[in-house]
Amino acid sequence: MQKHKKNSGKRMDQIAQITDEERDILQEIMNIAFGKAAADLAEVVNIFVVLSVPDIRIVDAADLPDYIRTEFSGFGNISIVEQNFWGEFRGNALLIFPSDSGKELISLLGDGHPVSFESQASDFLENETLMEVGNILIGACVGKVAELLKDMVTYSPPRVIIEDHPSVSMPDTLFDPENSAIILKTVFCFNERNVNGFLFLITSHNSVAWLKKALADFMEQYE
Numbered sequence: 308m309q310k311h312k313k314n315s316g317k318r319m320d321q322i323a324q325i326t327d328e329e330r331d332i333l334q335e336i337m338n339i340a341f342g343k344a345a346a347d348l349a350e351v352v353n354i355f356v357v358l359s360v361p362d363i364r365i366v367d368a369a370d371l372p373d374y375i376r377t378e379f380s381g382f383g384n385i386s387i388v389e390q391n392f393w394g395e396f397r398g399n400a401l402l403i404f405p406s407d408s409g410k411e412l413i414s415l416l417g418d419g420h421p422v423s424f425e426s427q428a429s430d431f432l433e434n435e436t437l438m439e440v441g442n443i444l445i446g447a448c449v450g451k452v453a454e455l456l457k458d459m460v461t462y463s464p465p466r467v468i469i470e471d472h473p474s475v476s477m478p479d480t481l482f483d484p485e486n487s488a489i490i491l492k493t494v495f496c497f498n499e500r501n502v503n504g505f506l507f508l509i510t511s512h513n514s515v516a517w518l519k520k521a522l523a524d525f526m527e528q529y530e
Contacts, residue, residue, distance in 0.1 A: 325489075325515065330363055332522045333491070337361035340451035341493045341506070347447040348440065352415040355498040364490040371488060371509065378505065379403065386433075387468040388441030392449050394460035395517040398488070398510030400445040404437070404502070411502045412436045434467050441465050444506055452508075456521040489515075 338361060345356035366374060379385055384406035391399055404412075413436045442465060453460045488509045496503035510518075 325365065325519065329519060329522050332526055333489075333518075334361055334363055336452060336455050336522075336525065337363070337491050337493070337508075339455065340448045341495075343451040344444045344447035344506070345495065348443045351443060352497070354415060357496050357498055359494040362490075362492045364492070366488055366490060368488045368511065371490075374490070375401070375403075375507070386437055388437050388445070388465050389468070390441060390445050390465040391463040392445075392460045393462075394453055394458045395521070396449075396453055396456060396458050396460060396510060396514055398508060398514065400441075400449060401507040401509065402437075402441045402444055402504060403507070404504040408502050408504060412440055415497065415502070437467050438465050441467075448506065449508065456518075456525060458521065489518075 341358050341361060345358050349356050364374075382405050386404045386406045386408065388402040389399060391397075410433060413432055445465070446462070449460055449462075452458075488511055491508040491510075493506050494503065495506065
């Protein structure tokens with residue numbers, strides 16, 4: 308038990324060492340990365356994607372499910388694309404939509420033409436569409452962060468959860484409770500269409516030491 312407390316204290320010390328300046332640099336990098344993701348998706352759907360300024364938070368991983376449930380407390384059901392990524396920069400990417408967004412995304416990817424839905428075919432097509440959008444947004448965003456910070460990442464196949472309530476979709480076991488996490492979040496919407504969602508990048512404390520050095524190296528280019 309004493310060992311657990313010692314490790315926990317060390318973890319929080321690492322997280323606390325992220326300075327305001329490093330947070331500002333990371334936010335600028337995320338602006339660039341989220342912008343790249345939006346541009347890549349806009350090429351596919353031929354519509355402008357509006358993003359919020361990225362929000363960066365540091366929390367205990369054990370608190371992540373409650374944090375995300377709170378973020379979506381006003382939603383009914385949600386659709387989630389989850390994808391893991393590994394490199395020096397490693398963690399989870401979560402792309403979260405209101406559940407009805409899937410059908411609208413099918414229309415967007417189909418050049419705006421209405422789509423008729425059979426029940427099983429609709430579920431399959433919606434799943435595939437969410438996966439495609441997730442691959443574009445997550446791949447472009449994580450890939451750009453890795454590029455800017457001189458890293459290389461690999462990805463797990465995406466996992467899609469459709470039409471679950473937030474309290475069901477975010478099990479407490481999704482994240483290792485022994486870790487802390489840096490949450491990088493942006494809100495996006497498609498201009499003139501009723502589709503919006505959230506993109507989270509969640510990286511564990513294991514990336515902190517590397518991240519601090521990578522951010523310093525990034526800034527050296529401009530000094």
